[in-house]
Amino acid sequence: MKLLITGANGFVGKNLQVHLNEMPDVSFKCYTRENHVSELKSMLQDVDAVIHLAGVNRPQHEQEFQEGNADLTQALADSVRSVSKEQKRRIPILYSSSIQAERDNPYGRSKKAAEDILRKLYGETQNPVYIYRLANVFGKWCKPNYNSMVATFCHNIARDLPIQINDEKAQVQLVYVDDVIEALLKIAFKAITAIRNKKPAPVSGLKLAGPVHTKTVGDIAKHIQAFKNSRETLITERVGTYFKRKLYSTYVSYLPTDKFTYTVPKYGDERGVFVEMLKTPDSGQFSFFTAHPGITRGGHYHHTKTEKFLVIKGKASFKFRHVVTNEFYELFTDGDNPEIVETVPGWSHDITNIGNEEMVVMLWANEIFDREKPDTYASPVLNNTEQTKK
Missing domain, CATH: 3.40.50.720 (NAD(P)-binding Rossmann-like Domain)
Incomplete structure (x- = not known):
């Protein structure tokens, strides 16, 4: 034609x-x-x-x-x-x-x-x-x-x-x-x-x-301003469907080249770093963290919050303990074999870097972290031997 x-x-x-x-x-x-x-x-x-x-x-x-x-x-x-x-x-x-x-x-x-x-x-x-x-x-x-x-x-x-x-x-x-x-x-x-x-x-x-x-x-002006502000708040508008999808795509197309990138806060300590990438109004937030060899992160449980972990570099041990029955479960995953690990309400959980290099883990939580209502309660996970001694 x-x-x-x-x-x-x-x-x-x-x-x-x-x-x-x-x-x-x-x-x-x-x-x-x-x-x-x-x-x-x-x-x-x-x-x-x-x-x-x-x-x-x-x-x-x-x-x-x-x-x-x-x-x-x-x-x-x-x-x-x-x-x-x-x-x-x-x-x-x-x-x-x-x-x-x-x-x-x-x-x-x-x-x-x-x-x-x-x-x-x-x-x-x-x-x-x-x-x-x-x-x-x-x-x-x-x-x-x-x-x-x-x-x-x-x-x-x-x-x-x-x-x-x-x-x-x-x-x-x-x-x-x-x-x-x-x-x-x-x-x-x-x-x-x-x-x-x-x-x-x-x-x-x-x-x-x-x-x-x-x-x-x-409304159009407010939407576009919110697109810009999302780089500071990390909270995105609902840009996946219909009108806002089209408007957001249009807004991004007008970014000058020196604004193709933007920085996000990085929080670090002796264990590694934690970086939040994106937050949504109703579908949680995305982040990643690192852990040095031998470091364990977590050791807490949630009542309602759920999470998905994906190790993209390194080797990890995930441990779980039911906070009422003390049932224990452990699994292993690594960056060479992508596998999503879900945290389950009522189960305390942690993740340990069992490799010889830095571990990098992607994390999704089904809600934006709220310091006033974190739904996160410290509760160390014990292995089977430690649990038996207890």
Whole structure:
């Protein structure tokens, strides 16, 4: 399959190019500001579909709205009409319009005019046309301090620069760039395949480009600030799913290279060191510790807290004792054979480095450590012989 991308060097276009480069059976051509409308017809000769991203949203002169949105789209439609007639084939067009097309302003009117031009093309030729009225698109590589609030907030907060909020309660509609690209390519590939197989293409008209997230300006700013603050508190936002996953990924993409890393506190004594890495609101925390040869750590039990240990370097002996029955259990593990060891409520436990080198152990606890309610009670673990003597 071969695509023509207009506006290929823009925010969405750059992301789209990267996605297409990952697909071995897809190639593409790029129409950019360096090209002239007179080149469109020749560029369309061997393409299967057009993803029309080119447009103007912040011109110096109002007339540029008409030229960059409606007039360019008219030139594209005319070129597609001509090539389709000459080659007796259809060339689907997927157009990135805007929710502003519903509004009576210069930008909105120019986007609506472009939509109407494409609808007319479809009405006259049945050439498939798919119009995506995009909300505010956010994601990596969007230009800050231009027309994206999210990009500006991410860029400035990552650099300790101030942000300006006029109305915290103002609502905005957002759509993530990868969702947009997924939606565009899904329909493009379906349309191309249908045309090749001489079957009906997906129905032309308005299409949805991924889920639209409606958020307040204040909430977005708070989330992004919390992402930044997590380096100090070590408490992460819930960034694994849905909107916050996308927003966090966007924020991280704006970090300057000198902020790709950050330090965390390290606590050390004669036994080794202890370092906390990450804390979550509802899924515990992650840390690691070291122990010198012969050193034992632990010697306590919990009522509710649970933990998972993973020795990643060295050799370890884990000992357990039931705090009521005194039942004893011992196991051995090492870094060459990854094995998770769980602590069990009501069992006192400890870990001893039985090797000749420093031992390194990853640790997950199901809750953030609370000094006011640590749920940790000292209770040495005795081996079978010591327990019998007792």
